[in-house]
Amino acid sequence: MKFEKISSNRVKFTFEVTPHEFEHGLDHAFEHAVKDVEIKGFRKGHVPRNIFEQKFGVESLFEDALNHVISHKYQEIFTVDSIVIVGEPKLDLDPTAVKRNETFELSIIAAIKPEVELGEYKGLEVPKKDVTVSDEDINKEIETLLNQNASLEPKESNVLENGDTAIFDFEGFQDGVAFDGGKAENYEMVIGSNQFIPGFEEQMVGMTIGEEKDINVTFPEQYQSESLAGKPAVFKVKLHELKVQKGETLSDEFVKGLNRDGVETVEQLKEDIKKSLTSQKEVSEKDRITGSAVKFACDNAKVEIPEEMIQAEVAQLRQNVENQAKQYQIDFEMFVQLNGLTMEQFNTEMEKQANDRVLTSLVIEAVAIKENLSATEEEINAKYQEIADMYKMPVDAVKKQLTDDVITNEVSFGKAVDFLTANVKEV
Numbered sequence: 001m002k003f004e005k006i007s008s009n010r011v012k013f014t015f016e017v018t019p020h021e022f023e024h025g026l027d028h029a030f031e032h033a034v035k036d037v038e039i040k041g042f043r044k045g046h047v048p049r050n051i052f053e054q055k056f057g058v059e060s061l062f063e064d065a066l067n068h069v070i071s072h073k074y075q076e077i078f079t080v081d082s083i084v085i086v087g088e089p090k091l092d093l094d095p096t097a098v099k100r101n102e103t104f105e106l107s108i109i110a111a112i113k114p115e116v117e118l119g120e121y122k123g124l125e126v127p128k129k130d131v132t133v134s135d136e137d138i139n140k141e142i143e144t145l146l147n148q149n150a151s152l153e154p155k156e157s158n159v160l161e162n163g164d165t166a167i168f169d170f171e172g173f174q175d176g177v178a179f180d181g182g183k184a185e186n187y188e189m190v191i192g193s194n195q196f197i198p199g200f201e202e203q204m205v206g207m208t209i210g211e212e213k214d215i216n217v218t219f220p221e222q223y224q225s226e227s228l229a230g231k232p233a234v235f236k237v238k239l240h241e242l243k244v245q246k247g248e249t250l251s252d253e254f255v256k257g258l259n260r261d262g263v264e265t266v267e268q269l270k271e272d273i274k275k276s277l278t279s280q281k282e283v284s285e286k287d288r289i290t291g292s293a294v295k296f297a298c299d300n301a302k303v304e305i306p307e308e309m310i311q312a313e314v315a316q317l318r319q320n321v322e323n324q325a326k327q328y329q330i331d332f333e334m335f336v337q338l339n340g341l342t343m344e345q346f347n348t349e350m351e352k353q354a355n356d357r358v359l360t361s362l363v364i365e366a367v368a369i370k371e372n373l374s375a376t377e378e379e380i381n382a383k384y385q386e387i388a389d390m391y392k393m394p395v396d397a398v399k400k401q402l403t404d405d406v407i408t409n410e411v412s413f414g415k416a417v418d419f420l421t422a423n424v425k426e427v
Contacts, residue, residue, distance in 0.1 A: 001015050015105065018103050024069075066093075087311070112306070124292060158209040158210075165189070165190050168204075169185045171235065203215045216233075218230070219232075224337035297364070301366070368413065
């Protein structure tokens with residue numbers, strides 16, 4: 001076997017196939033093919049080789065014989081230490097070159113994990129952000145808690161106003177015909193929350209309990225359902241109930257009802273909120289700096305990513321979304337639409353995410369290698385323990401599910417990300 005790089009992310013392997021190797025492949029192909037062959041005078045599956053070749057020609061075995069030979073050659077290409085093959089290798093062979101009694105060449109072209117040419121990845125300057133928690137921040141959080149714990153009570157007035165919670169039936173029609181997914185009974189919604197398409201909630205304002213009304217709308221041009229996008233529709237609506245929020249009052253009694261550990265008074269709540277918000281801001285700031293550092297390294301790196309790596313990542317991302325849809329027992333395409341995307345937009349987004357993820361992984365790995373950020377035995381054991389604690393599993397059980405290579409790469413990846421983050425200058 002010999003191989004040569006034909007581009008930065010492609011390698012061509014060339015093999016010589018001897019008459020002996022090909023004959024072995026023909027033997028294998030015959031054993032496979034003869035099982036289903038019936039010829040008068042012979043039992044099914046027991047036709048002699050010479051009779052088979054007289055009837056069908058030896059060439060009828062060539063394809064299966066080649067596949068047998070190629071499968072062994074495929075195994076050889078994965079033994080080359082200096083390269084990492086990605087995706088499915090492709091055969092490069094002129095069928096007319098295949099001879100039964102002569103040595104011939106076949107080539108296999110494979111995409112490989114590309115080399116990364118790192119540019120600048122240290123010394124990025126980013127503006128420093130204040131992570132101080134203000135009284136306004138604390139008050140907003142308290143307001144949220146009060147609203148979350150508010151109760152809904154029937155409204156004294158029967159007239160619907162913005163901010164009211166309405167319980168109503170609706171059914172949508174296009175050209176007088178009801179369309180799928182456009183009907184619900186006793187639907188509950190806060191009017192003014194903009195859950196429905198533009199114009200719907202505004203036209204409900206002023207309705208009274210028991211009133212029926214036709215609401216005329218036009219679906220947005222970018223609506224997830226292509227059959228409705230940009231088209232007019234009429235919704236028949238009947239209002240059943242109106243409710244309003246009864247706000248809570250901030251007090252020690254209210255705070256005790258929140259059941260927060262060690263928090264029983266208003267002052268303790270404010271301190272607890274301040275501590276929590278400070279932690280959130282610090283984490284958010286670190287994430288911002290890390291994101292900037294990784295982007296800086298990726299933007300300055302040069303690498304030609306083979307399409308096979310991108311498509312493998314796309315397949316994984318798509319599978320993740322399909323699994324989510326199954327969990328909710330929703331059709332995949334409908335699940336995508338409910339997330340505000342057409343299938344075309346979804347596929348475009350998957351391609352972008354996949355490209356970004358693969359690029360990031362390659363660049364960070366290159367940084368880890370260049371900076372010699374390998375994982376120590378102690379770090380590997382600590383990572384196993386961390387995972388075991390997270391999933392409440394024995395360490396030995398984790399080790400049976402995850403290989404040392406996976407853990408080593410994860411530790412090294414994390415060290416490289418930390419290294420990039422540490423080399424950012426806040427100004």
